[in-house]
Amino acid sequence: MSGPPYSAPLFLIYLCQSFIRDSFMKLQLEAVRAFVAAADEGSFTAAGRQLKKTQAAISQQVQNLEIDLGFDLFSRQGKYPKLTEKGQRLLKDARMMLSQVEHFSEQARSLEGVAEPRLRIGVDPLVGTPELLTIMSEFAETFPHVELYLVQQNSQSLLQKIDDGQLDAVLGLFPKTDMVDFTSVDAFQISSHWVASPQLAESLGQPIRYASLCHSRLLLPTNLPEQSMRKMTDMVQVWQVEDLNTLLSFCRSGIGISCLPDFVIKQDLENNKLTPIQFDFDRISHFDWRATLLWPNGHQFHDAGLWLFNKLAHVRQ
Known part of the structure; x- marks a missing residue:
């Protein structure tokens, strides 16, 4: 897969626009989590264990995210997936995005009943x-x-x-x-x-x-x-x-x-x-x-x- 390079801010903007456009926010967030877990664990299998999902599910979610973005996040030529240059550039912002989502969820839970x-x-x-x-x-x-x-x-x-x-x-x-x-x-x-x-x-x-x-x-x-x-x-x-x-x-x-x-x-x-x-x-x-x-x-x-x-x-x- 190939496509135009995305800067880190554009990645976040694109995801927000994607969430609003197709109403698959939960799916997209899960795909971002799969991307981060695969990058941190070094394989789709290990990421699946961390997220309590199958290796196939993690691989499919990452692939769906790559299709939406228009470029590869991982190179799959070796035994284990390796982050591409664009994947490396977007990993930090993906972590930040998940952190903000978690903060939002914690705030919502804490305000319940307030x-x-x-x-x-x-x-x-x-x-x-x-x-x-x-x-x-x-x-x-x-x-x-x-x-x-x-x-x-x-x-x-x-x-x-x-x-x-x-x-x-x-x-x-x-x-x-x-x-x-x-x-x-x-x-x-x-x-x-x-x-x-x-x-x-x-x-x-x-x-x-x-x-x-x-x-x-x-x-x-x-x-x-x-x-x-x-x-x-x-x-x-x-x-x-x-x-x-x-x-x-x-x-x-x-x-x-x-x-x-x-x-x-x-x-x-x-x-x-x-x-x-x-x-x-x-x-x-x-x-x-x-x-x-x-x-x-x-x-x-x-x-x-x-x-x-x-x-x-x-x-x-």
């Missing part, structure tokens, strides 16, 4: 505590076949995404008025403190008086709970910054003072890039914000979702 193959979760960076990494690691081990789509944006953006049906649930900071149309569960508290660069803190004096505060600037994450910050934002100029890294850079540079979660500022405090500040009206020196889980009313979660939400609701701060 009611929740994918979760789409949104998390506000202001509540993205280090404990979340531990939870996600446990989730990956407990539900290895459930895909996780994770979005990190501010709470209002996440609220819009869940309202548009792009997310299944969100974890963030939400005013009570935003929870009306959703099912909600209170999660953990986020402890936060006011900080500034050491230079700015020294220039303002400690504790900071009301008069000094009025001449300063607040650097705040966007969409913080309105009530907790109203007294402060009514007093002074406010810069709202969505990206926490940018906000931290501004604060380190002395542009203003900021109130941020303890897990966000921990490293900067340890490295003396930021310092805690106090006010002579100490009631506002510290805030605790409550993280909340939201999801659409009536949405039914299964094992993976319920496991994850239970873990998120019991994070310890």
Whole structure:
């Protein structure tokens, strides 16, 4: 037999087209398995023993594959079949193809009975505590076949995404008025403190008086709970910054003072890039914000979702 040479990618494309064209996918896969087994074992007889088939069946399957391809995979001139040059070139891709088919089969078997193959979760960076990494690691081990789509944006953006049906649930900071149309569960508290660069803190004096505060600037994450910050934002100029890294850079540079979660500022405090500040009206020196889980009313979660939400609701701060 003879025919035009096929490159390795063309071989895979040809087989895919062949499967679709003649609907003999099982037969073609068996022929590829026979080809690989014969190449690995060195004879059709040994390949038959490996695949629990007769020597004649293996020989016929390989021959059928050669007819479909239009060229010989083996030379049969000696006692044992020997791979042709084209057969050698295609053997690696044939192995790859069988590996992918096996992976596909394993995935299909593993997903059987999995009611929740994918979760789409949104998390506000202001509540993205280090404990979340531990939870996600446990989730990956407990539900290895459930895909996780994770979005990190501010709470209002996440609220819009869940309202548009792009997310299944969100974890963030939400005013009570935003929870009306959703099912909600209170999660953990986020402890936060006011900080500034050491230079700015020294220039303002400690504790900071009301008069000094009025001449300063607040650097705040966007969409913080309105009530907790109203007294402060009514007093002074406010810069709202969505990206926490940018906000931290501004604060380190002395542009203003900021109130941020303890897990966000921990490293900067340890490295003396930021310092805690106090006010002579100490009631506002510290805030605790409550993280909340939201999801659409009536949405039914299964094992993976319920496991994850239970873990998120019991994070310890």
